[in-house]
Amino acid sequence: MRLTPYPHPHLPWRNPLSNTASTPDAPPRLTVIGTGYLGATHAICMAVLGFEVLGVDVDPQKVARLNAGDVPFFEPGLPEMLSKALDSGRLRFTTSFAEAGAFGDVHFLCVGTPQKAGSQAADLTYVLSAASEFATHLDRRCLVVGKSTVPVGTAGELTRLIQAHAPAGTGVEVAWNPEFLREGFAVDDTMNPDRLVFGVASDWAEQRLRDAFAPVLAQGTPVVVTDLATAELVKVAANAFLATKISYINAMAEVCEATGADVHDLADALAFDNRIGGRFLRPGLGFGGGCLPKDIRAFAHRAEELGVGQAVAFLREVDAINRRRRARTVDLVRELVGGDLDGVRVAALGAAFKPNSDDIRDAPALDVASTLHTLGARVRMFDPVALDNARRAHPELSYAGSALEAARDADVVVLLTEWAEFREIDPEAMAAVVAQRRLVDGRHALDPAQWRAAGWEYRALGRPS
Numbered sequence: 001m002r003l004t005p006y007p008h009p010h011l012p013w014r015n016p017l018s019n020t021a022s023t024p025d026a027p028p029r030l031t032v033i034g035t036g037y038l039g040a041t042h043a044i045c046m047a048v049l050g051f052e053v054l055g056v057d058v059d060p061q062k063v064a065r066l067n068a069g070d071v072p073f074f075e076p077g078l079p080e081m082l083s084k085a086l087d088s089g090r091l092r093f094t095t096s097f098a099e100a101g102a103f104g105d106v107h108f109l110c111v112g113t114p115q116k117a118g119s120q121a122a123d124l125t126y127v128l129s130a131a132s133e134f135a136t137h138l139d140r141r142c143l144v145v146g147k148s149t150v151p152v153g154t155a156g157e158l159t160r161l162i163q164a165h166a167p168a169g170t171g172v173e174v175a176w177n178p179e180f181l182r183e184g185f186a187v188d189d190t191m192n193p194d195r196l197v198f199g200v201a202s203d204w205a206e207q208r209l210r211d212a213f214a215p216v217l218a219q220g221t222p223v224v225v226t227d228l229a230t231a232e233l234v235k236v237a238a239n240a241f242l243a244t245k246i247s248y249i250n251a252m253a254e255v256c257e258a259t260g261a262d263v264h265d266l267a268d269a270l271a272f273d274n275r276i277g278g279r280f281l282r283p284g285l286g287f288g289g290g291c292l293p294k295d296i297r298a299f300a301h302r303a304e305e306l307g308v309g310q311a312v313a314f315l316r317e318v319d320a321i322n323r324r325r326r327a328r329t330v331d332l333v334r335e336l337v338g339g340d341l342d343g344v345r346v347a348a349l350g351a352a353f354k355p356n357s358d359d360i361r362d363a364p365a366l367d368v369a370s371t372l373h374t375l376g377a378r379v380r381m382f383d384p385v386a387l388d389n390a391r392r393a394h395p396e397l398s399y400a401g402s403a404l405e406a407a408r409d410a411d412v413v414v415l416l417t418e419w420a421e422f423r424e425i426d427p428e429a430m431a432a433v434v435a436q437r438r439l440v441d442g443r444h445a446l447d448p449a450q451w452r453a454a455g456w457e458y459r460a461l462g463r464p465s
Contacts, residue, residue, distance in 0.1 A: 027051055028211050031104035033130055035062055035093060037073055037186070037290075037359075038147060038179055039110030044081050045190040047091035049215045055093040056100045056134075063093045074358035074385045077187040101137025106212045108177075109146045109158075115294040122151055122298035131158050135165035138172050143208045146176045149235050149295055151302040155199065155228040175205045176228050178235035183289065184356030191216070196223045199231020236299040240315055243292045245280045247321040253283045253462025254324070263462030264444055283462050285368070285416065285442040286325035288353035290361040293319070325461065326367045329414070332440045332459050333372060336412055342376035345435065347410035349403055350417025350443075351383035351390035358386040360393055365416030368442065370394055372414075382406035384419055404433055412438040418445035427454035 027050070032043040035057040043055040057063050065072050069086055071079045085091040094100065100107070111130045116123040127148055138144075144162055146155055159174040166172045176199035181189045196213060200206045206225055210217060217223060224234075249270075253263040263283045271278030287293065300315045337344050346369075353363035360366055365383075373379045373396055380398040383390060387399055400406035403422060407413050407430050415422055423445050431437050431454055439451055441460040448458045459465055 027214060028105035028208065029103055030054070030212060031056055031100040031107045033100070033107060033109050033134055034111040034126075034148075035059075035066060036110070036112055037075070037183070038112075038181060039108070040066060040071065040073075041075065041078060041181065041186045041190055042108060042110060042147065042179070043091060043093075044078060044085050045187060046212075047085035047088065048081055049191070051090065051212070053085075053091045054100055054103045055091070056095070056097060057093065058095060058130075060095050063095050066093045074356075075186050076184060076356055081187060097134045098137045101134065101139070105142055106208055107134070107138075107142060107144045109144060109148060110179075111148055113148050113150055113298075114290075115297060120297040120301040122149075122294070122302075124150065124154065127154070127158070128161065131162055132165050135162040135172070136167070138162070138166040138168050140168055141171040142168070142173075143205055143212075144172060144174050145209065145212075146174065146232075147179045149178065149239075149291065149298075150232055151298060152229050152232045152236075152306075153302075155232055159201075159228075173200075173202060173205045174228070175200045175209055176231035177209060178231060180235070180238065183354060183359055192219065193221055196221055197231050197234050198223055198225045199228040200225065201228060236295050239292050239295040240299055240312065240318075242280050243287060243296050243322070244314070244318050246282070246287050247318040249281050249283045250286055250325050250461070251321050254321075254328075256462040257328075260464050261462075262464060264460075282444065284325070284418075284444045285329055285364045285461070286322040288362040288364045288367075289357075289359055293322070293362045326364050326371070328461060329364075329368050329416075329440065329442045330371050330375070332461065333377075333412055333414055334375075336438045336440060336457065336459055340376075341372060344377045345409055345411045346372050346377045346379045347400075347403075347407040347413040347434070348372075348379050348381040348397075349383075349406065349413065349415045349422050350419060351381055352386035352417050355417055355419045358389055360386055360389045363417075364442075366390060366394060368414065368416055369397055373397055380406045380410070383417060384421060386417075404430065408433045410434045411436045412440065414440045414442060415445055416442050418443040422446075427451045427456060431455060 029052045030046055031054045032039045033056050035055045043053050047053040069083050071082055111126045113122045155174055155176045162172055163170050178197055198209045249267050256263040267281050270276050296315045300312050303309050303312045334341055348369040350365045353359055369379050369381055380400050382400045382403050437456040439456050439458050444460055451458045
């Protein structure tokens with residue numbers, strides 16, 4: 001492994017097939033295979049940074065929307081970036097792999113790896129299918145760069161697959177450049193990352209990646225140059241650590257509930273220890289979304305396949321602690337209303353798995369709301385941006401156009417996603433519309449003293465009642 005800044009961002013790149021050097025204003029042309037959350041963000045941002053970029057997707061409707069300037073998901077700042085990129089003439093989208101193969105010098109593979117049905121493993125169907133089909137159009141030396149989160153060993157498998165299918169054969173190399181995007185902050189994480197990881201098998205591949213990230217590296221962004229397997233592990237290892245830290249403080253919340261201690265104060269005290277720090281040491285409903293849950297499960301599954309399952313066996317308990325937070329939140333609601341949820345009117349504030357996102361994949365908020373509904377409660381939900389997605393996934397729930405509308409005549413209010421606008425709710429204003437002043441703060445986002453002063457019965461995971 002080598003940790004280095006990019007020392008010479010303005011030196012010309014030497015074409016390996018030519019004896020002449022290209023000029024700094026002729027960087028490699030980039031393609032992005034897969035235009036979901038990761039791929040669309042990467043394509044848009046790289047075009048804004050000055051590269052010619054072609055995005056590729058098999059979904060013609062998605063391609064048409066992006067070419068029309070419409071981002072198919074919610075991400076702050078990205079629609080404006082898309083307009084800027086399209087106006088520059090450096091970005092367009094297509095469904096043609098052949099066009100992409102002829103266009104690009106560096107091809108970023110950004111296809112999804114969901115959890116496999118009926119298994120804890122990652123489903124590589126889409127990655128392998130896209131790679132094998134795309135490879136048939138690679139007839140000159142180029143670099144295919146994986147960004148998807150995959151089990152360790154996938155890069156080697158893709159190298160063999162692509163070189164077997166590509167007319168250019170071993171002239172096509174595979175590298176790995178894991179992504180570290182946070183939903184809600186994806187633009188800044190792409191344009192100003194805290195580090196870049198280059199998993200490569202040759203000096204040529206490293207240089208191609210440096211060329212493809214020259215504007216980012218010119219800012220002084222650290223780059224870790226390593227082998228393919230290590231680069232694959234970086235993302236899942238990082239997610240496993242974050243998930244463990246979140247579940248650790250939530251495990252302490254379970255202890256606090258049994259002892260009458262306050263997990264919020266406990267977390268504050270731990271955060272002063274610079275060996276621990278306060279980031280991700282936030283008690284509450286736990287993590288969800290399309291990354292952390294499925295990534296730690298796939299990591300544990302892959303470790304078992306490799307015969308080192310015991311090394312990451314703790315991830316099973318990390319996952320279990322996280323799941324228990326959802327059930328315990330339902331229990332808090334049940335306790336608050338006297339034990340019987342049948343007919344209880346619940347205002348559910350939040351549907352997305354986190355604020356500043358419309359992503360409802362494995363969302364704790366929707367899991368809790370759906371469970372309450374199943375147990376007989378009459379649930380009315382509001383979320384600032386994720387309502388359409390929530391309606392499609394859970395048509396059995398009721399939905400409102402605002403937090404106060406959701407809370408009207410409610411017997412209990414449950415905060416499930418910590419949107420800023422929920423943090424700013426006036427307890428007196430909400431008290432004026434509810435039937436009962438009962439609140440379960442599933443995210444430790446509100447001030448208990450303020451709400452109790454307004455006559456609310458306030459409950460939160462790991463805090464004394």
